[in-house]
Amino acid sequence: MPGNARRSIGVRAPILFISAIAWMMLLVNPGSMIALIHCPVTTSWASPMSFKMLVEMNPLSSLAEGWALMLVAMMAPTLTAPVRYILERSFKRRRARSVALFFIGYGAVWMVAGAVLLSTELLLSLLAPRSLLPAIMVGVVAFVWQCAPAKQRCLNRGHNHYALAAFGLDADLDVFRFGMKHGVWCVGSCWALMLFPMLLPVGHFAGMAAVTFQVVSERLEQPRPPDWRLRGPVKLVRILVQQARMGIQGTITGSAVLPTALNPRR
């Protein structure tokens, strides 16, 4: 048939692969997750002493590592569109470097955000150790943010792609800046959702999976006017339902079904 094209630059598969590896590492070694390791001292009452112990038990480097791993696992699947855009608009020999710089810019913003979010987490778990209260509080904040017009604004901005210089330092700076801007809107739309599973005393992993589902879904949604509304993972659910339906049809008719999800265009 006409249109049996050689695939354009393959982006989705490698990104999903990287994300899958991060998920596996988190599964194999749950210690690297952000769920804090508590001990009897820190669970009783807040004091400078217990704070010190808490920090000692969760050294910064391992916190940063765990956070970075979480980011890769949860956020990588949302980055196919900007990565494809960068590949298309860069010289072939610069492509790897451009994407790397985008990731550095994007990651830097999230690491800074992580410092704030993790401090909040440490503080909350100190004030109310092993309690559901912090999770509930953050859950409420996350829910309100999820419905707010500001959230929609961040989501919409995340669809923007900027003109990129092709040559020299300007090219490097442009992709780096693109990564930072994309990171800012990404943090803006996801910060509360990211904080929530971190505070769950149990079911941390399931919480992360649920948040990822939501985040991937809302990025697949078209931008819309900012307003108050419930933003659930409607799009991804619809895609999966359609896939399942077509899968059944495909089995009946014997035709191959292509995996389509996770990419709204192309």
Place this chain on the structure above:
Amino acid sequence: MATYTRNNAWNNGGTFDNHDLLWYAKGVAAMMALPLDNPNSWWFFAAIHGEEIALTAFPGWGFLPSPPAVPTTPLPAQNVKTTYWNQCQHQSWYFPPWHRGYLIALESEIRAAVIKAGGPATWALPYWNYFGPNNQYQIPPAFTVRTLPDGTPNPLFVTARYGPNSDGNIFIPIPPVSQACMNNDLYTGTDAATPRPGFGGPKTGFSHGGRTSGNLESNPHNQVHVDVGGNAPTGSDYGLMSDPGIAALDPIFYIHHANIDRMWAAWNAAGHANPTDPKWLNGPAASGGRKFIMPMAVGAAFPNPWVYTPSDVNSLSKLNYTYDNLVPAVKATPAANLLTQRLTRLGAALAAPAPAGVPMDSGDNSELVGAHQGALSITSSGARATVKLDGVVRKKVAASLTAASVAHPPDHAYLQLENVRGTQDAHKLSVYINEHLAGTVGLFGLRTASLQDGPHGGEGLTFELDITPIIDALHLANGLDVDSLDVRIVPNHAIAAGTSLTVGRVSIYRQSF
């Protein structure tokens, strides 16, 4: 034999002596008499295409010059709006089928009104073939007179329709408007006869505004929109047809789109195939996107509402209508012949002409060759850009042209105007490379594509021009062995003060095979 035949709007001189137009006018008047929240109203249908009802300044629907007197109330329920409004598919391979269904639905409404008024039961939309002989490049006169033969106001007349020279003289300048797309042989994709992204448009999901238009959409569709709409003689307002959020308020809209639909049908009639990809056939709803849905008049041969997919509308016979003329004005040259001609021009030693075959998409193997550094602001006098070429990639292009053969077809080359942003759609830009005209683009959809809360977060539009012939000529004149090319961008009329028009980057791409 189809029940309904769409005929040329220029029959009987394009006046109300053409009864298709007279009944159209009566039907439009009947639809205009219905309120905004009535799904059978003129206003509701315009909103299905796209609306700007909430805007508090032009092009907000409350700020358009009358006639027509456009209502902004009463609004339908929110779920009705999200189901029906702002559906039009642009910069997408869904552009032709979505608009086909839209025409069928509008036609059913008009026909119902025509029948009610005692008109013919087989009434069908006329089409405006601006490529027709004599003065058919002009708007049919029935759209410009103030009154109907019976002395009542003519609903086909609208104030905000200014034409290519912003003086109220409505015609289509040919060239640059052309039917070159009819020579394409791929709906989506590229080969020797088909520049990117293909006749029908690029593969996308639900696309209420996107990045790059298909070739039929780009020219003639987009250009005709901004030529008809044009700019107001004073100030920064523009014609209804110039902007997708107000375009379908102008009755000429559907007559224009009937011609675009006819061109698609003629393209099929010439033996060119529509996509068979299930993602096209089943529409965006099958991939989790919105569905194509239209209100239908009572008595139409379709359910109300009518939910459709491209596979429901990919041939006229499924829909029981046809056109009086489906013969393309220009006989298409087969891709193989075009390749042979090009190879001969490039001086390749050909043992035999390129063999004819089934049109095949050669895939999108493209690579950046060079770009202009920094954004360009387009003023009334235009803008100039130095597109710096990368030495290594430039040599690849030259090598491909030098060593071209049937087995190794020469590169195609494209010029891109990327991240074009602005506040006003009613412009066309002509682009010159080293003073050779590379092509003209109409900025239909620009304002919406530049909105931060618009379909792509304000990334703007990207225009693509096939500059293969220019690159070939430069190569043959030893003019390709240079560090940069000079690109000049010229708007077709003055950029009004207070409006902005910028190009994020001008770039050149090679596409290898």
